[in-house]
Amino acid sequence: MESRKKKSGLQRPLIGAILFALAVLPVVYPHPFAITLLVFIGIYIIVCTGLSLIFGYAGQLSLTQAAFYGIGAYTSAILTTRYGVSFWLALAAASALPGLIAWALGAPILRLRHFYLAMATLAFSEIVLVFFIQEVDITGGPTGITHVPAPEVFGYKLDTTTKYYYLVWLLAVAVVGFSYNLIRSKYGRALRAIAENEVAASAMGVNVPAMMSIMFVLSAVFAGLGGSLYAHYVSFVSPDTFSVSLSIMLVIMVAIGGVNSLWGAVFGAVFVTVLPSMLGAYRQYAMLVYGVVLVLALMFMPNGITGLFQDAAHWIGRRRAASKDEVKEPAG
C-alpha cells in the first residue's frame, strides 16, 4: 500500500509540470515547426494509448491500429466534405465506427492468440487498405479526399496550428487520463491477469472474451479519434498513410516506449515522431533506424524507455536507502 502512495506522490507533481509546460509552450515558444511536431505527437499518443491497452496490457499483438486510424480519418473526411456534417459529429462518428467494426471483428478473431492474431489483424488491415484504394466512389481512390475543413468549435474556427494544438492535446490528455484510470482499476488488473495466465484469470471470474473485446473496441475508438484529428489537421486523406507499415510502426512505438506502462505509449509517440526530423537529410533511412533501435531496445531494455526511467528511480531509491543505512550504522 505504501509503495502505491509513494508512486503517486512522485507522479503527481511530474504530471502537473508536464501539463503546465504543454499549456504555456505555444505562448513562450511559438515555433511553428515545434508546434506542428507536437500536434502529431498528440495524435500518435491517442492512437498508441489505444494500442497499449490491447498490446501492452492484455499482451495481444494487434496490427489493425493503422486501419482503424484510417477508417476514422476517412469517416471524418467523407462526412464533413460531402455531407456538411459538423466537426464534433464527424469526430464522434469517426470514433464510433472503428469501435463498431472492432466489436464485430473481435468476436471471431480475438479467439486467436499470438502470431495467429497478428496475422488475422494483418489481413484485416490489408482488406481495409484495398477498400480505400479500390472503392473510388466512396474513398476517392488512390488520390483520396482533399479539402477536409478545419474544425469549428462553437463558431470558433481552429484554423491555426496553435489552436489545433490545444484541441489535440486536450483530447490526448483526456484519453491518457481515461486509460490511466482504467489501467489502475479492476480492468487493468484483469488485463494483466489475462496476459499472465488466462486460465487462472477466467477461474477468478474474469470474463476473458468480453474483456478482450472491450479493450479491442476501446483501442479502435482511440485510433478513430486520432484519425479524425489527423484528417482535419492535414486537410486531406489518402490510402498510403494508413498502410500496414504504420501499424507496425505503432507497435514499434509502444514497444520502444515500454509495453507495460501507459507512459510507454507517450514516450514511443514522442520518439517516433521526433526521430525523422532529427535525421534531417537522412530521413529516408528512418525505417532502418527504427529497426536498429527496436532490436537494441528489445535486447537491452525489454521494458522500453519507461523501463529505463523506472530502473533509474529504483536505483536512486536504493542509493538513498543505502545512504540512510550508512548513517544509521554508526549510531546502532
Add this chain to the structure above:
Amino acid sequence: MSRLQLEGVSRRFGGLVAVSDLSFTVEPARITALIGPNGAGKTTTFNMVSGLIRPTSGRITLGAQDLTRLAPHRICMAGIGRSFQTPHIFGQMTVLENVMVGTRVEAPAGLLATGLRFPSAVHEDHDVADRAMQELVFMNLAHLADRRAGALALGQQRMVEVARALATRPKVLMLDEPAAGLTHAEVRGLKETLIKIRDKGIAVFLVEHNMRFVLRTAQHVVVLNFGEKLVEGPPDQIANDERVIAAYLGRGREAQLAQG
C-alpha cells in the same frame, strides 16, 4: 446452503475414458477430499467442475444451479473458487493485486464510471482493496501484500492462490494438491487454515496425494481409480478399505494416463 453435486459425469478424450459415470456430493461446511493414483481422473474432475473442460455427459449442479455448460467465469460467479496444482499466480502483480483480481465478482462499476473516476468507482476500488486485505489477514499473508507475487516461495504462492480464491466469495473452495511441495510446518498450517475456512460454512473440496494429510484433515473421502469411483466414506473407513489399498499398492501405477 448449497451443495455441489456431480451426477453421472463422464469425460472422454478421443478413445480414452478419463472419467466415467462419476457421482458424488460435496457438502457445505465439510472438507471433502478426492484421492486416487496418478491418472485416476482427479484433475479432470476438477477441471470439469470449474468449466475448463466440458463433461461428455452427466450433470454438475451447485444448489439449484446447473453448472454443466457454463463458462469458467460464470462458474466462478456461481460460487466455485479454485487453486491450481502448479501455482497459477499472476507473478508480475503484487500479492494484494492478485487477491483483488478475485474480488471482481462483486465489483459492478462500468467502463465509463471507472475511466472517468466516478465516486462510485473510486469507492468500489477502495472497498475491493479492503476486502482483498481482509482475505490476506485471514490467510496470515498481510505482511506480504506489497511483494511481487512471482518472487514468493512456492508455499506462499499456494496460500496466495487460496486467498485469491476466497476473495471470489466461494460456496465451494476447490484446491488442487494444496499440500504438494510444502514443508511439514506449512502442511500443519494448511490444515488449520482449511478447518477455519470450513468453519465459515464453505465446502472445501481438495485433490491431494498426501494421504496422511487427507486422512487427518478431510471428513469425507472419494477415491477414484481409472476414472471410476472406487469407494467413498469417512477417512478411517477409507484407510482400511481393501480396494483402496490394492489400488494404491497394486495395479494402479500401470496406467500413467495423461490427466495427472
